[in-house]
């Protein structure tokens with residue numbers, strides 16, 4: 001059976017003066033899905049998250065949660081809990097009191113609260129820390145208290161606004177694994193805002209790219225990483241090898257794109273293109289083969305391009321070569337083995353498999 005939607009956002013618009021924070025955004029999030037809103041700062045992610053939680057009132061559009069319209073409900077009457085940026089714990093309350101606070105406000109029996117707090121502390125990995133005060137906790141532990149405090153309310157949806165931004169890089173990676181595990185255990189929908197693509201990829205079932213108040217595209221982490229439809233997405237997920245050009249020729253299997261008078265041939269992945277149309281191409285740095293140009297292999301074909309090495313950097317697991325093309329564009333090549341005969345200023349040929357280039361409409 002198809003999953004029902006936990007959240008349905010329709011035509012959401014929010015303006016601040018003449019700034020459009022959200023421009024007609026539509027979004028569906030399934031029950032039990034870990035959904036990430038990813039995009040550059042100022043793109044509208046937080047505005048969208050807060051509109052779902054009821055902290056922001058949109059100008060128009062609607063939000064349904066579990067089939068119920070919540071447009072007129074304040075945050076505390078929506079079936080959502082929110083984990084805010086930073087830690088925001090009550091400094092004068094210990095861990096148990098912080099976690100149980102929301103239930104205490106609902107006048108729930110003390111013993112019931114104690115029971116639930118203990119279960120929640122086990123779940124988020126805070127066992128034995130009930131009497132600690134917030135200042136006696138590490139950043140990761142404080143974040144766990146925040147999570148426990150939100151989850152104990154047993155709402156249908158957990159909203160997380162840049163939840164890991166205050167943690168250092170290693171802790172952020174560890175917490176990603178824990179967040180994902182936690183979400184699968186509790187089984188409710190998580191909606192997580194971040195500008196960090198690695199964080200998004202490691203937790204999400206699905207990702208929406210949000211920029212400039214608009215939904216750019218949505219997909220699984222693999223779809224977004226390996227097959228971004230949009231040039232913006234390709235650039236945002238860290239693909240620096242973007243070429244601008246025009247369609248020179250195409251048939252059912254191949255497309256030839258003219259890039260500053262160099263022809264690049266790619267596989268035709270059912271692209272809808274016309275001759276002379278402006279398009280962009282992207283290719284991952286690890287999909288390019290780099291080879292020293294010698295007099296004997298100086299013939300250049302349509303899936304080869306020539307350039308000069310401007311920089312070689314050893315980065316632990318791989319070596320990065322920066323190559324400058326005839327049109328001065330810089331290309332990154334990532335090789336998992338050091339190619340011993342390559343030096344800075346060498347002329348090299350770059351080649352690829354036809355299907356490794358992706359075509360994006362501009």
Ligand code: ADP
Pocket residue numbers: 016019020021039040041042043044045046047048
């Ligand atoms: P993100 O979460 O992607 O960083 P935001 O949703 O915070 O983006 O912001 C989207 C746009 O709305 C930005 O241009 C931001 O400056 C603007 N904005 C957000 N909140 C306010 C506010 N309270 N007053 C004025 N402009 C705001």
